[in-house]
Amino acid sequence: MELQTETHGETxxxxxxxxxxxxxxxIDFKDKMRKLTExxxxxxxxxxASVEFIDSSGLGAVVASMKxxxxxxxxxxxxxxxxxxxxxxxxxxxxxxxxxxxxxxxxDTRVNAS
Amino acid sequence: xxxxxxxxxxxxxxxxxxxNPRQYSELRLFFQSxxxxxxxxxxxxxxxxxxxxxxxxxxxxxxxxxAEVMNNIVEHAYAGExxxxxxxxxxxxxxxxxxxVIDDGLPMPDGNPPMGKQHDLSCSRxxxxxxGFGWMLIRELADELGYERxxxxxxxxxxxxxxxxxxxx
Numbered sequence: 001m002e003l004q005t006e007t008h009g010e011t012x013x014x015x016x017x018x019x020x021x022x023x024x025x026x027i028d029f030k031d032k033m034r035k036l037t038e039x040x041x042x043x044x045x046x047x048x049a050s051v052e053f054i055d056s057s058g059l060g061a062v063v064a065s066m067k068x069x070x071x072x073x074x075x076x077x078x079x080x081x082x083x084x085x086x087x088x089x090x091x092x093x094x095x096x097x098x099x100x101x102x103x104x105x106x107x108d109t110r111v112n113a114s
Numbered sequence: 115x116x117x118x119x120x121x122x123x124x125x126x127x128x129x130x131x132x133x134n135p136r137q138y139s140e141l142r143l144f145f146q147s148x149x150x151x152x153x154x155x156x157x158x159x160x161x162x163x164x165x166x167x168x169x170x171x172x173x174x175x176x177x178x179x180x181a182e183v184m185n186n187i188v189e190h191a192y193a194g195e196x197x198x199x200x201x202x203x204x205x206x207x208x209x210x211x212x213x214x215v216i217d218d219g220l221p222m223p224d225g226n227p228p229m230g231k232q233h234d235l236s237c238s239r240x241x242x243x244x245x246g247f248g249w250m251l252i253r254e255l256a257d258e259l260g261y262e263r264x265x266x267x268x269x270x271x272x273x274x275x276x277x278x279x280x281x282x283x
Contacts, residue, residue, distance in 0.1 A: 024149035055181040056247035083174030
């Protein structure tokens with residue numbers, strides 16, 4: 001699982017580029033998240049648009065990613081795909097995380113530039 | 115590929131009958147109880163079920179339940195230094211996908227699959243659970259869960275109620 005980061009103003013956006021967060025990749029995911037969130041902006045967004053599958057181990061790694069954040073930092077999840085959203089819903093973890101769809105106009109400033 | 119041969123074998127067949135040639139299909143896999151082998155087995159299963167044209171929601175259910183069942187075997191039945199083989203059968207029937215999963219690992223605690231309760235999530239961030247969701251998901255998404263200890267083997271059976279119209283058409 002590759003995780004790419006961009007800073008948008010006061011927000012760190014982490015984009016997962018792999019298709020799954022499962023038992024085989026959960027520890028690696030959690031470790032990478034810790035390194036990426038240890039320093040930098042307090043507001044962190046994790047974009048999961050490319051993640052088509054998550055199992056309970058992967059869910060545990062996402063929960064751990066939030067729990068291991070330094071005090072005062074927040075984690076928001078963006079763009080859950082249907083199967084991932086189902087796992088969050090069935091485990092009621094959708095009540096613990098802030099979950100949003102990313103703003104489609106982000107980075108689209110050229111529209112008004114002319 | 116050599117690696118595929120190490121991790122397991124797969125066959126998929128449609129049993130031809132005069133009355134309803136597409137009603138039954140079977141998938142059988144054997145693979146090592148390791149996380150990467152489970153991941154690879156799930157890929158094989160979903161590709162092996164491709165001819166059923168399951169919708170996206172059903173595909174997610176099939177992959178999730180099978181992943182949780184097999185992860186439990188890796189983590190608990192073959193816990194610690196133990197390792198072994200997981201055997202999986204899937205039969206497509208008019209009622210859904212009937213699954214049988216067999217391993218040679220430790221028996222289920224108390225002789226039954228865990229109930230899998232919902233966690234209380236109204237706790238502080240540092241107390242949120244990071245595990246223990248597997249059986250809750252299995253019981254929520256699978257029907258007719260059965261378990262039997264047969265000698266040194268665990269045999270778990272369940273039905274995945276995918277859209278039956280597809281299987282019988």
